[in-house]
Amino acid sequence: GKDAAALALAAVVMGTAAALATRLGRDQLGPVERADATELRHALGTLARGLVAGARHLVERRTPAYALGIMATHRFLYGVTFIASILISRNLLSDPADAGAGLATFATVLGASAVGFALAVVLTPVLSPRTGPHTWIVLCLGLAALSQGLLAVTVARPAVLVGAAALGLAAQGAKIAVDTIVQRDTDDAFRGRAFALYDVLYNAAFVGAAALGAVTLPDTGWSRGLFVVLAVGYVAGALLYGAATTRVVGRTGRTDDPAPGPDRPAAAPTSREVTGS
Template sequence: MTRVSVARELRQLLRLQGFRRLFTVRLVSQAGDGMFQVGLATLFFFSPESQGTAADVAVAFAVLLAPFTIVGPWAGVFLDRWRRRQVLVVGNAVRVGLTLTIALIMLTSGVGPWIYVLALVNLSVNRFLLAALSAAQPRVVDGPLLLTANSLAPTLGAVAAGLGGGIGLVLGLLLEPGRTKDAMSLFIATAVFGTASLLALRLGKDQLGPLRVSSPADVRNELVRVARGLVDGARYVWVRRTPGQALLVMGVHRFIYGVTFVASILIARNLLADPSDTQAGLATFGTILGASAAGFALAVVLTPTLSPRTGPHRWIGLMLLVAALSQALLTVTLTQATMLVGAVFLGLAAQGTKIAVDTIVQRDTVDGFRGRAFSLYDMLYNAAFVGAAALAAFTLPDTGYSRVVFGLLAVAYAAVAVCFTRFGARTAGDVPVEIERTADRPAG
């Protein structure tokens, strides 16, 4: 696929009204999420009160992500039974209330236990929304354009999150330390989430699926059906082979990536900047995130251009080798320049892998199981990061830099690339009839 054909397909995508409207909701919602997450990151990792040790960073990530690792698998069953348009409308509206409440508490009382509780709920809702966006995309895009859509939408969504985060970073650098600075980006994010909720109303009520909508049921029976649906979804993607293996590789990649991300926070705060100057550490980390975002943007160009020649399977292997290169570079020397170059390579690898995995899961999963597949995706995504944070707490010094650790991460990436390329399934397997029938099992 040439760059000309990519541009042509992008124009074709933007002519699809349903795609444009869903894409707009994604961009606005993720921009608000970028502001929200940067506000939390500034509070947890770059405020004068934070200690900035490997253990502190690991605990913060565990608090933010572990609960949704438990809740996440249940979301897909509802995405396969609730109108996904309504999920986008109500979910963003719920985030308005949660974010506004957090901002008011921070402004009036400072950081307390309720901040952590509400942040957990808020981030859990966001993961639910991202799963809904991915599950809904095949309903608004024609099959031949799905690869380009998977390159464009998530990557530019990540760019939108980066822009939102950039606004939050600028506010954090310009405003004087204090409660006003901590709350400001959250107040802005509240307005953005409200806009995303209103924009979702432009989509048709049933436009995003699923084909079957549940009837009301009591809570106990619904939980039983959720558990059964989760088991059905896991059996389906495993027997189907390609989506199950793609999800497994993405989980391993996320685990390795998580160690590097934690190391980047510590390096920016404690090594490349004076540990006592949290503003300088925040600015350094913002630069690293910007380099990573440049890698994300590069992936949106290279993946649809080159991956059709290799296929998504080999493309994932190639991207994992690029990730190995990013880690090997840091074993040679650590400077701000090598950190930025490594961040570009790792951003390219992370987003390039994600685009290909999304395509495999969407292509080889029927609509009745697609929501569950992407909820399992989110579960692995978050569980791997929590595990990585725990590993980083035991293996990284407080400066974040260890040649041995970065060398082992490079070897791990290369080993996964070789194993997946050589032994991974390239074609989807047949699913027994008894498993296929569970896709249409009514919820009520």
């Protein structure tokens, strides 16, 4: 009853906002000067060619492309767990009839994830330079696999909280390392396009995970088979990423060297090391 009332109220508010928006004239929100169809096609073509050139550059450099690929994979798997956590908090760890209790439980799970994020901010700058960012990503993926393995064994509240903290550490730690690799191994002329592609992959992977979760997850959000599959996915991602980056490191001869490209010879010194969030 309460859920239906909240959804109905949200629908009324959104409908009212949409109705009010129809009162705006076609030109009231700009642009001041309207581009003709030819200019618009040219602008869109330029944008598309720039993104394609950016993607080609990342593939040529290899390490940024590998980093974006594993980031999207990690984000997709994390997204499935995130949706499952909402359902578990509501329907397993709380009384399903009490929406407030479910929300409070999920807030606790988010708090545990936040602890993991904070630990990643502290630990990554300390440990990643010692292991190298590629190895640090592999370690984070291994930790994520362990968090999913724990949930495959039990869905008790302590396990869910520990798993959330471990996954938060893994997700944020890997993201910081990916940011570092993309920032460091991409030429200045392509860096903006690299991070534009980064944002697209980052958000698309999470939306895709939400769509998959809505179709496949049980009402309780928990399935032993699901979390086994997620754990295996993280292990497979770690193995593939580790093998791919090891081959690149073998060619360059140094753990922190960017991959060689057409305008960067093998074993060239790194441009700079940046650790961001």
